[in-house]
Amino acid sequence: MTSIRVAALFVFAIFIISCSSVKHTDINYLKSAYKASTEEPTLNIFQPKDSTQQHDVLIFVHGGNWNSGSKSTYSVLGRNFAKNDYVTVIPGYTLSPFANYDTMTRQITEAITWTKENIANYSGNPDRIFLMGHSAGGHLIALATMNPKYLNDNSLIKGLIFDDAAALDQLKYLQENPPTDEDYYDVTWTKDPEEWRNASPYYFLDENTPAILTYLGTKTIPSLYYYNDLFHQKLLEFQPQAKLITLNKKHVPMVTQFFWPFSTRFKEIKEFTAGIE
Template sequence: MRYTIASLIIMSTLFLGGCSSKKIKDTTYLTTSIAKETSLPKLNIFVPKNIKEDAAVLIFVHGGNWNSGNKDTYNLLGRNFAKKGVITVIPDYTLSPAVSYDEMTKEVAAAIKWTQKNISQYKGNPNQLFITGHSAGGHLAALAVMNPKYGIDPKSISGIILNDAAGLDMKNYLEENPPTVKEDYLATWTNSPENWKDASPIYFLDKNTPPFLIYLGDKTYSSIITANNRFLEALKPLQPEVNLIHLNKKHVPMVTQYFWPCSNRFDEVINFIDKNKK
């Protein structure tokens, strides 16, 4: 898999045609470490080269099963969205087993709050803020916005874009598959059913939930397919126009497709952004 991603990065770079965006690297968004570690998670910002005032803003949260992943893997995703005129913010967050889902989500929420407060410095419009994530990142992005304990006003988020998101109903999954030390799941989710529900975005859907755009790979993991179908069923009464956009892809290609600037996904996401700008 590393070889495949590395090859995509090299080949995709050839399509960039020079510097079409400015990258602001390793910006600190936390004043103190939630995980009480010495190094604070940071974020990268990708700003369009010929940016207009009040540009829309997209926060991308990376995946990695809650115990792996790095913001710098997704530089091409950030540059490609910036090339389309969207300021893109990509944060790191502390991983399991050092922290649980709760601390991770607090950090993602802190990245959202930092963006709302500071993105105008880069000509971004804090009132046109969208959030997206792949796999575990989709879970953390949705939970940070939807669970009120994290302090994000859902009305301040213009839309949520899920890309083969995992963890949308962890309560249901963990009741059938109790967490163990395998994949650091016991550290991530704890052994408390109360926490499993607290960690599940599906239980926080309401009339204030931002609009959704949801992608699902037809060749992805069965647990992701099950959770996305359950999530859609719960979402439909609130957003009846929403459907899963099925793509004939496995889990990892669902995100690496954004390394290619000509992917049809960019037009779809931009259309969703334009439709839901406030």
């Protein structure tokens, strides 16, 4: 198949998918007063056209090294998941240096609680909420769910999907690579080792952790691969059936694969969520 035919097929697929969902943009979700920067974060919702039934809900949190990225980049991803019968919520959050990991995680927690309280208005089932995050987004969904200082009751989360998640054991990583002003890491993580531990989902794994499906690229950033494997080995102590699916991809293609509407990942995720009562 020529590149022109592939491009034409992709454009046609996007057109069909766009017609099968409704996009709701820039919805305010923060209850707390916002002062971090000039732009208050909002969220987008991608709703399947079929509103006669309640759908599973997927909250996707983008990555970007905690200092970059935007929810607007992931509209195609949102529509693709909506085509697969998920009401898909994509929140923005304040980036470093205007916020540190704690503020970001609190905002994602507020996005989760907003979704729980409001998603029925968009044909979503508030009792069927799943979280997915790429890179820094994987870290934020894990921390919001697993560290009890954020989400008081993590039983409202049915499952987590890690897509090349970062910073799963930031304590160990920063002990070996102390934060500097490069990429604003001194702001994101602070220079306090106790904060590094608080920021590390690895230390909050227990029997109450929601079911986790992990995707990991074999060509990803070496430290990221190492800590995902380390995390997964500990996860198996509590979830012996937890899956780690490795793919022959680099870090960025691990998320852009979800821009392709015919990716087999959607079937895998559907099987994962359907298997959770």
